[in-house]
Amino acid sequence: MSNNATALQSYPPNIREAPNTRKTKEAVLPIYDLTPFTMLDFPDKCAAIIWFSGCNMRCPYCHNPEIVKGKGNTKIDDVLNFLEKRKSLLDGVVLSGGEASIYPGLPDFVRKVKEMGYAIKLDTNGTRPDLVKNFLEHGYLDYIALDYKAPPEKFKRITGFQKFETFLETLSILCKQNTVQFEIRTTVHTSLLNEQDITAIINDLSSKNYIGTYYVQNFQNNNDSPTLEILPPQERILDISQLPQPKGFSIEFRNF
Numbered sequence: 284m285s286n287n288a289t290a291l292q293s294y295p296p297n298i299r300e301a302p303n304t305r306k307t308k309e310a311v312l313p314i315y316d317l318t319p320f321t322m323l324d325f326p327d328k329c330a331a332i333i334w335f336s337g338c339n340m341r342c343p344y345c346h347n348p349e350i351v352k353g354k355g356n357t358k359i360d361d362v363l364n365f366l367e368k369r370k371s372l373l374d375g376v377v378l379s380g381g382e383a384s385i386y387p388g389l390p391d392f393v394r395k396v397k398e399m400g401y402a403i404k405l406d407t408n409g410t411r412p413d414l415v416k417n418f419l420e421h422g423y424l425d426y427i428a429l430d431y432k433a434p435p436e437k438f439k440r441i442t443g444f445q446k447f448e449t450f451l452e453t454l455s456i457l458c459k460q461n462t463v464q465f466e467i468r469t470t471v472h473t474s475l476l477n478e479q480d481i482t483a484i485i486n487d488l489s490s491k492n493y494i495g496t497y498y499v500q501n502f503q504n505n506n507d508s509p510t511l512e513i514l515p516p517q518e519r520i521l522d523i524s525q526l527p528q529p530k531g532f533s534i535e536f537r538n539f
């Protein structure tokens with residue numbers, strides 16, 4: 284892997300087009316919104332967050348239905364101009380959404396942002412292993428947050444996405460490299476996931492020699508922020524005392 288400028292000059296040659304590429308207005312205006320400054324989302328970086336519109340999953344607990352189902356309203360060039368002007372104030376860019384990896388123009392966008400000198404964090408649901416592999420090979424990424432939505436038997440119910448194996452491919456690619464720091468995270472609503480499911484995920488991460496931090500996030504009910512599906516209130520909170528000790532990595536619990 285390379286982080287040098289020479290590598291950045293070449294366009295990634297072997298990225299397949301996103302499986303659900305949309306030749307629509309969204310492809311022209313792929314960005315839903317931009318957060319100009321955050322110190323919370325990219326470890327050790329002052330970053331802007333780019334919210335890409337559209338997603339190839341339909342997680343019931345998603346708090347961003349307007350981004351997932353909505354159309355973009357911002358041109359890529361406008362975002363690039365913004366980033367060019369903020370180079371002296373920001374040092375990172377977070378690619379979030381929605382799911383940034385389904386935007387067909389992402390490789391070109393990432394290359395341009397990287398050439399400006401920014402560190403890049405990708406938030407992803409793991410459905411584009413080819414893209415992640417190529418970005419790693421080109422030194423385009425500095426941090427990755429990967430959602431581990433559910434064990435295989437619940438994956439389709441929770442995401443609406445058929446192929447757990449595609450996610451696993453992304454996970455394996457990341458676990459086999461040690462150049463780019465990454466984190467794994469799972470959101471838990473106990474009507475969807477239970478202690479056995481999280482145990483299965485912990486055991487899977489142990490078997491893949493994961494060495495980072497696994498974040499287990501308790502679903503936050505927020506009446507001001509609708510979810511993709513109407514979910515009942517959680518009747519109970521996940522009993523974290525039932526979870527096994529992970530081997531080789533740490534667990535952090537958020538919002539418990």
Ligand code: SF4
Pocket residue numbers: 338339340341342344345346347351380381382408
């Ligand atoms: S929570 Fe699920 S539906 Fe919402 S943006 Fe993430 S992957 Fe897409």
